[in-house]
Amino acid sequence: MKKVIALTNVFLKSSFSNYNSKMGIQTGSKKKLPKVLYFILILYLIAIFAFLSYNLIDGFIKIHQEKVFIGMILFGIIGFAAFQSIFSSINSLYFTKDSEFILPLPLKPYQIISARTIVLILLEYIIEFFIGFVPLVMYGYQTGSGILYYITMLIALILIPIFPILLVSTVIMIIMSFARFAKNKNRFQIIATILALILIIAISLASGSISGEMTNEQMAQMLMKANGMLELIKGYFPSLDFLVNALTSENIFVVAIEIIKTFLITGVAFGIYLFIANKIYLKGLVGNLFSGNSRKTKIRLKENDYKNSKLYKTYIGKEFKILARNPVFLMQCLAPAIFIPIIMIGIVYLQTNSIQKEGFQLLFSVINVNSIQIASIVLGIIEFFTMFIYISITAISRDGSNAVFIKYIPVSLYKQYIYKIVPNMIMSLFSIVITLIIAQIILKFNISVLIAIFAVSSLMSLFQSMLMIIIDLKRPKLEWDSEYAVVKQNFNLIFPVIIGLVNIGILALVTVFFKNLSIYISLGVLVLVFTLATYFANRYLYKNQEELARKIY
Amino acid sequence: MIEIKNVSKSYVKGKKSIDNLNLEIKNGEIFGFLGPNGAGKTTTIRMITGILDADEGEILIDGNNIKKNPLKAKKSFGFVPDSPDMFLKLKGIEYLNFMADIYDIDVQSRKNKIEELTKKFEIYENLNEQIQSYSHGMRQKIVICGALLSEPKNWILDEPMTGLDPKSSFDLKEMMRMHAKSGKTVFFSTHILEVAEKLCDRVGIINKGKLVFVGTFEALKEKFKENGSLEELFLEITEKG
Numbered sequence: 001m002k003k004v005i006a007l008t009n010v011f012l013k014s015s016f017s018n019y020n021s022k023m024g025i026q027t028g029s030k031k032k033l034p035k036v037l038y039f040i041l042i043l044y045l046i047a048i049f050a051f052l053s054y055n056l057i058d059g060f061i062k063i064h065q066e067k068v069f070i071g072m073i074l075f076g077i078i079g080f081a082a083f084q085s086i087f088s089s090i091n092s093l094y095f096t097k098d099s100e101f102i103l104p105l106p107l108k109p110y111q112i113i114s115a116r117t118i119v120l121i122l123l124e125y126i127i128e129f130f131i132g133f134v135p136l137v138m139y140g141y142q143t144g145s146g147i148l149y150y151i152t153m154l155i156a157l158i159l160i161p162i163f164p165i166l167l168v169s170t171v172i173m174i175i176m177s178f179a180r181f182a183k184n185k186n187r188f189q190i191i192a193t194i195l196a197l198i199l200i201i202a203i204s205l206a207s208g209s210i211s212g213e214m215t216n217e218q219m220a221q222m223l224m225k226a227n228g229m230l231e232l233i234k235g236y237f238p239s240l241d242f243l244v245n246a247l248t249s250e251n252i253f254v255v256a257i258e259i260i261k262t263f264l265i266t267g268v269a270f271g272i273y274l275f276i277a278n279k280i281y282l283k284g285l286v287g288n289l290f291s292g293n294s295r296k297t298k299i300r301l302k303e304n305d306y307k308n309s310k311l312y313k314t315y316i317g318k319e320f321k322i323l324a325r326n327p328v329f330l331m332q333c334l335a336p337a338i339f340i341p342i343i344m345i346g347i348v349y350l351q352t353n354s355i356q357k358e359g360f361q362l363l364f365s366v367i368n369v370n371s372i373q374i375a376s377i378v379l380g381i382i383e384f385f386t387m388f389i390y391i392s393i394t395a396i397s398r399d400g401s402n403a404v405f406i407k408y409i410p411v412s413l414y415k416q417y418i419y420k421i422v423p424n425m426i427m428s429l430f431s432i433v434i435t436l437i438i439a440q441i442i443l444k445f446n447i448s449v450l451i452a453i454f455a456v457s458s459l460m461s462l463f464q465s466m467l468m469i470i471i472d473l474k475r476p477k478l479e480w481d482s483e484y485a486v487v488k489q490n491f492n493l494i495f496p497v498i499i500g501l502v503n504i505g506i507l508a509l510v511t512v513f514f515k516n517l518s519i520y521i522s523l524g525v526l527v528l529v530f531t532l533a534t535y536f537a538n539r540y541l542y543k544n545q546e547e548l549a550r551k552i553y
Numbered sequence: 554m555i556e557i558k559n560v561s562k563s564y565v566k567g568k569k570s571i572d573n574l575n576l577e578i579k580n581g582e583i584f585g586f587l588g589p590n591g592a593g594k595t596t597t598i599r600m601i602t603g604i605l606d607a608d609e610g611e612i613l614i615d616g617n618n619i620k621k622n623p624l625k626a627k628k629s630f631g632f633v634p635d636s637p638d639m640f641l642k643l644k645g646i647e648y649l650n651f652m653a654d655i656y657d658i659d660v661q662s663r664k665n666k667i668e669e670l671t672k673k674f675e676i677y678e679n680l681n682e683q684i685q686s687y688s689h690g691m692r693q694k695i696v697i698c699g700a701l702l703s704e705p706k707n708w709i710l711d712e713p714m715t716g717l718d719p720k721s722s723f724d725l726k727e728m729m730r731m732h733a734k735s736g737k738t739v740f741f742s743t744h745i746l747e748v749a750e751k752l753c754d755r756v757g758i759i760n761k762g763k764l765v766f767v768g769t770f771e772a773l774k775e776k777f778k779e780n781g782s783l784e785e786l787f788l789e790i791t792e793k794g
Contacts, residue, residue, distance in 0.1 A: 306650065
């Protein structure tokens, strides 16, 4: 146990290895500023989650279905933990840089895996604070719950993410035990991630269907009953049902029994998990570390391999190659730009039944589609999609200790910053075009309005891309143990969300203040606002190019 | 030619990591930069290459101030950093083409130079593989090839022999000699005293940010006659410093 605790400590420290470790050159007053900023940002996030929860709970109380909120939140945490750990556990268990140093140490596989898994669970708790703790506290406040509720809530929040993380990690360990047969490690990592994703969805769908299909009459009856909607959430994960029962009950004995059941099932799951890990983890880890490396293709170079390109082409091409060939960056930086709009719009489309679709068509034929309100909604949706493109916000951090390269080559830093944000812009344009094509099919804008929306959204993305690289330069995370840390365990990633929300706020303001003016004037104002914003961001980047790179050394 | 004039650098206020450093590495010279771990070798090299700014003093490369005229100064040196783990997802040939594009090398020259360097270092056959699949030594070799591709006048090498096999190490030393013979400059840091002794025209020893000795190895031995081995000599200088 001592060794597990020691290892957990080390892994935790390397997970949180602060990008400020090289900030010793700063003076005391400068050091305090980021802490204040963090505090404000955290408060801001808490406020957002509390506000959203308040409105949702209020709505549920009005229809006497408030308990479904607890089910929704716990279900959300499980879903999030499962989805998140597909990426985090594959990286933390198999692709961290320290694995090669850990392997020769006299440690048993279960000790390594226990420590790694504990770290995964602890990191999950940070996100859980926002998506679980804040909403459930709001629920307690709005429903006037007693102390029993809050104690149960804390226990539930501690236990709930463990089961999905163990399940996902087991699936990943099984898949990765085939790593030694893989010829191409990168490709295998992508395939393993996608396979894990499919398997987890299949398992949860299968467990959901075990609870039985419901007829329309049954569903109607359920919705009529007070808190009947809660039944919709049950049946997916065993620990979910127990904890939902515990949190929605006021009987202390029921609560105690349900909590004990959760403890038992989590403990058994951990035991089975360690048993499997003891058998297959090291094989997979060794296979992954040392397979593929011996592969020597020895393909002779051809004449056209020595091609020269313009500097901007070669530089941007290099950025894209590194993004596309690294499975973590591919899944976290490039893929969202294409898949998020398609998946989100697809879900909305599939979830809307034919009567609602006809209703929407009728609505769009009656209202003026070419209005600033509709244009702002589309722009807001685009903004929402593009804020998840993490290329620019990690442009410097992705290079890790190799980031110093930009400082000793004979290319101006400003030029390099611009080359580094081009991939972000290109992927944003993908997102914009996909969303606008779908919007055009549904809404049928005037072509001139469509072009104006395209111009505003492109400018918005350009401004955001510039701001993001400035933030990454000011707070680079250059010391990381796996690529995953750059795109997930990186506080900077909060900034795209904040700036996205500010942009949406600007859209809302323009919509309110210019609602009686022509849409072209309103969109013109937006073009002007974002052109100016881009101009100032660009000017700042150019004027401070040397100063901005100070933390890279 | 590399000139370091009255250069100082502090990471923490009140504690100088480099203290009033003065050095001049002339054309046609191989200069070895020695010192214990944490003495300030890498910091000095980072300032010469423009990675770090000096707090005081100036650094000139072929007369170009690295701070005031960075692009011109950077064009005149090739730099091999201490860690060769660079652009691991690129293939060897892609990395070299990228470097050639940065230094504006035409197709024929880059082809000749890439073939010459990579054949010499025996990595030509591996150029179509991702650098990630290279061993530590091979990574070191590809980074050296990238730095020398543009035939820079000044070579700045941070621990270049680390990870190299004996043949490649021998070849690199030969290349350094040839480079200096043609009137150009080699500045490198090393821990290997024998390499410094056999290869360098002059050495500089830095300890706790201060230059404690500059001169030829013979002068060094003369100054500390009583010491038998190179290690003892090195220890005495750095411990006294």
